[in-house]
Amino acid sequence: MADFDLGSSFIAALHKPSALLPIAKHREALLYLIETNPVTIVVGQTGSGKTTQIPQFLEQAGWCGDGKIIAVTQPRRVAATTVAVRVAEEYGCELGKEVGYSIRFEDVTSAATRIKFLTDGLLIREALVDPLLSRYSIIMVDEAHERSISTDILLGLLKKIMKRRPELRVIISSATLQAEDFLKFFSPQSDDQPSDQNGKGQTGSIISLEGRTYPIDVLYLEIPTEDYVEKAVSTVFEIHTKEGDGDILVFLTGREEIDNAIQAISERIDQLHPRAQSILALPLYAGLSTEQQMYVFEEAPENTRKVILSTNIAEASVTIDGIVYVVDSGFVKLRAFDPRTGIESLTATPVSKAAASQRAGRAGRTRPGKCFRLYTEDNFQALPDANVPEIQRTNLAPFVLQLKALGIDNVVRFNYLTPPPAELLIKATELLFSLRALDEYAKLTRPLGTRMVELSVEPMMAKTLLTASSFGCLSEILTIAAMTSLGGSVWIQRDGEKKQMESARRKFAADEGDHLTLLNVYQTFVTKGKKEARFCHDNHINFKAMTRAVSIRGQLKRYLERFGIAVDESLSASSAAAGKGESIRRCLTTGYFAHAAKMQFDGTFRNVEGGTILYAHPSSLMFNRKADWVIFHEVMDTGNKIFIRDITKIEKNWLLEYASDFYQLKS
């Protein structure tokens, strides 16, 4: 270890970020720009105060006359709530009065609300009811540079709405220099129809606000590393022995790498000088329970340096104070969807320049910091400027449905900031057609298609829900829909308790497969478990996830009742055992026929075309049970194998019974 010299293996970057300027200085300029331009793009670093200050400036300047509201959208729920809390404090009002927020399951606003923080996904849903978003005088889209699919769709909608509402003001806030792209998107020239608006052809302006961050030294490797996990560990020790005080944040790609790194660190701690400062290595990833995540926020014990090994969650979603050193592997796991096979992949990919600087910025929040990039400066220069926008690599079926409901019949010609590949749109349209959500003219069907839009679950489950009452199992499918939408976070594995978790899980197992098992878990939770945390802890179940399932189920039930579909809960307590299994499995087939597979003698599965080898995910009951035909909720390629999750046995002839034309097309 001693032969590793920090000074010789890392070299300094040429450019250093400049210092600070408070936003108040720009107040008049901002208000003028917003007054005179339909679109204003605000480029601001973290700590510039754009999110908290701009809405208050606007409110004071009179933009809430005539009962109009200022909306500020965020890509994440926590951001919407925490920023609202802070602005309400600064404004001097009770949360939910003049300043409020609205996210799924929580509407903390009132008739008095003038500044409203909400997720961008929720604002899109508001547009389903109020297509011109007429309640709002100003809509500020925050963190637009993240390019989440909801942000992109919202921007497209806003461009359309602005043509009908010239008085509407749109503010786009972005942390990096994608400002020109946003400006170009909103300028008339980028339209299909030529426009000669005020001769200048300009509808917007860009303003830059500097942030209140500290300088960060960025260091690169001189020669690339073969093994960034090992290099991350050795760099942690180099920092620990050669640099001053301050906690270390290491960016890796996933749970496995993080566990390995922590193992390696704990093995090497013994080699430290007995009187030297010690190291406390902590993992951080979304799959941990809330309690496990809280450790990273606690102060390290005396004479101990905290080292947090994290996934991308620490890049934007979670902020930890006291980080002085960042170690960046340069990789991130990115989800992508292959429209040809319909299979999602989740593989480690090099980060973008924007993401790398976001990671580096995590070092300079409380004092000057250092960022060690585990790649060369040439590697960095070769990185793409920004990540591929989500809209270009995701299953678009839910969004095509939403666009149709918003009156955008031709989804190919919609105003996209960056258009998705045609194959993604075609695949989404085909699926929606096979589910009968779209007719042969690709128009939304009534009532099935329009109802599927309203249900906040993915299209295949929405279809399943809407056929459930004809199978007499609506109550059960409601539960299954809520449980599957948790995305595999039902079980919690605590350190060294793998066996215990497995046996806890077996207690709920149903022969028919994972969907009925999930149903058992939920029904035991609400009856025997009395919806209590104690029950969850004893059974290795994620309490937070179960609470969420209860909320989701309630919301779905309310939607169905609004459609006039009654939910009979009277028999639900005994349903799984009472011979409803077959109805439930048949019903699932009406939505998931496109996700069918046949088990082979060796226990692997083949998709219907027969070309793709699928493996039951180890979290599935079907991992070690016999079956013939099955349907599954999800399929994912992790680079090694293609896994299917949430699997249930069905009969082959049900596929023909409920999706004959789909399977005739296939063969």
Add this chain to the structure above:
DNA sequence: GAGCACTGC
């Protein structure tokens, strides 16, 4: 017998 980054309605 072996594993899923993150977010949202």
